[in-house]
Amino acid sequence: MAKSIDVSDLNIYYGDFLAVEGVNMTIKARSVTAFIGPSGCGKSTMLRSLNRMHEVIPGARVEGKIMVDGQSLYDASIDPVAVRREIGMVFQRPNPFPTMSIYDNVLAGNRLNAKKMKKSEADTIVERSLSAANLWAEVKDRLNKPGMGLSGGQQQRLCIARAIAVEPQVLLMDEPCSALDPISTSAIEDLIHELKTDYTIVIVTHNMQQAARVSDDTGFFNLKATGEPGHLVEFNPTKKMFTQPDQESTEAYISGRFG
């Protein structure tokens, strides 16, 4: 199910503005890759280019190549809607659909994919997804209650359940814990650790400790100067990155000397 992603010579634009320049990296299947770097260096932009969410913004485009298990993501024959189904996304703020029950929230993506489901099939998907998101035990007796009635951390796990209900190959997470308290953050980090046995996970985080705790590989992005495009300074196994980085600027950022 999980897929690897090869990025080569990637430039990412908003209209004429080159936001991210010249990225090369390989994201391994069944692993967690973290993107770190100071504000505005293009981490979220980079993440959104990996499931073609970037181009939803008028004028936004990419140059270069992204290969997902050998298939070109931006090939003319590829349907971006299908890509977004296979490469799911979890956002900074938990965003359950406010009028839907917990049950219906989990199934929202499956229902968008149109085909009619039997009740038993739907029940199975709901239980499997909520269990995988470590939320089943907490909500199994109130599946028909509103998703918005859950705590922030539970809502974020509900959003992760919704993302995995459609059985994606890759999960992109854009600062998934930034709106959560430390206990909920720890629950999500444990979950990320478990999910990587089945999924390729890419996470943007401002939290160095979190990157060190959850990821196998880390990409450090930076700006050469204000107004310049963001670029990938270093991409290495997280252990190496946090103990013996290749670049001085990585060390300065990680040790809190800038950004």
Ligand SMILES: Nc1ncnc2c1ncn2[C@@H]1O[C@H](COP(=O)(O)OP(=O)(O)OP(=O)(O)O)[C@@H](O)[C@H]1O
């Ligand atoms: N919709 C947009 N239209 C135009 N420019 C944008 C848009 N979104 C982001 N940018 C610009 O692209 C650059 C990279 O932004 P991005 O949000 O990817 O950075 P980031 O590293 O994720 O920042 P942060 O850590 O603050 O979330 C910035 O200069 C930003 O102003």
